[in-house]
Amino acid sequence: MDNFIAHILVVDDDDGIRSLVKKYLNENNFLISTANSAEDAAEKIKIVKFDLIILDIMMPGKNGLEFIQENKKKIDTPIILLTAKGEANERVVGLEIGADDYLPKPFEPKELILRIQNIISKTKKNDLKRVIEFKNIKIDLNKNLIIKNDLEYKINNTEKIILEKMINNPGKTFTREDIGLQIDSDKERSIDVIITRLRKKIEIDPKNPKFLQTIRGSGYVLWIE
Amino acid sequence: MDNFIAHILVVDDDDGIRSLVKKYLNENNFLISTANSAEDAAEKIKIVKFDLIILDIMMPGKNGLEFIQENKKKIDTPIILLTAKGEANERVVGLEIGADDYLPKPFEPKELILRIQNIISKTKKNDLKRVIEFKNIKIDLNKNLIIKNDLEYKINNTEKIILEKMINNPGKTFTREDIGLQIDSDKERSIDVIITRLRKKIEIDPKNPKFLQTIRGSGYVLWIE
DNA sequence: AATATAACTTACCTATTATGAAAGAACTTT
DNA sequence: AAAGTTCTTTCATAATAGGTAAGTTATATT
Incomplete structure (x- = not known):
């Protein structure tokens, strides 16, 4: 009975809906937490890492869309929006x-x-890599x-966060802003410097990076293969 | 402008909706065919391979759900259902x-x-060529x-944009204006120069281009084979 | 063949962006 | 409090993109 499929946060100001959804999802082997406002939810996601957030758009105080804008980049938890019927516009904005x-x-x-199952299966299938090896290099995030x-070479926490993201999205270009959000820094110069340090550890010839490459004007990519 | 993103079949008995959707999607670079009934659609998918089907559920004769049941397994074209508002049940069945x-x-x-873009990108992602090889040349847009x-040879962003277009439309002549639109430049001479630079990287004998050829008075073509 | 038009090439220039080193600030650990 | 880490800042230098100009070459037109 304690073997849940996923931990889901249900955010809705309506007590009825919250408890209804909770009850129903509980019966279907999901572990449910609830929040009755965007503010409440914002607090909770700081503490717990959820697998999914079900979010009502229309709420007093901050609404669902505002919540997404403020938090989506920091967390990468998938979000399902609950929209009032016919509100096509809100759906567009939400997506x-x-x-x-x-x-x-x-x-x-x-x-x-x-x-829910659709989304969970998408995100769970690439469960996160912690140890990878390529060429003569081995990265062990554990x-x-x-x-x-x-x-x-030891890596510190900042480096680890960046590497973890990149390793799980090889070939994806990360802007400095992307990286900054992860490590909670908005200093672009600092990110340059961190990349330089990482290269010293990860690259065979740090001056000619093969793996951690610059995409001029855009950001950085990690190539592994 | 014969360069469509995808070929879509719109199935709806309502003339108004059909033409409305067709018009709008046309303007957005989709090639649209229509069918006014499930039966009609069934005929058309026998002949043409569509990239996507947009299907109204409620239709006289066979309805959308029946259409799916009879055809979905034979074809692997993705389907977007149009449902009447509030018909949660139909949505469930449809999915x-x-x-x-x-x-x-x-x-x-x-x-x-x-x-549409969401679905197309899922199914087409692997179709859009990012790495191609011909003769002794390999182009890796990733x-x-x-x-x-x-x-x-490294290619920069401008070169990449041009190559990407050309690779996915081999044999198609691009005017300087076409190219300029892609790279946001209206300087025809500049495009000449960019082509020259590209040839140095892509051609075995840049002075006698085999792949990236000039169509005098018109523009440039890429031949790969 | 003479002329006009189009395309190519080279070299150069400027603005932007990235890098590297070094030193100080902020934070942790001992 | 001292020592060690890590992040940030600054600044000088380097690399790159992409446009311009001008001479050259190729192709078409008469």
């Missing part, structure tokens, strides 16, 4: 600013489950180590 | 039997586009590299 899916009210509980030519 | 997404009426055209005779 544009980063919701992963939406569900127009009223919805069948069964549909909610389908949508031990905070990079091993290059049998030499061990 | 269960194989629709890929649904759109509750009324919808914003913009939302339709978003949904890594921004051209490899010729085992020598690596």
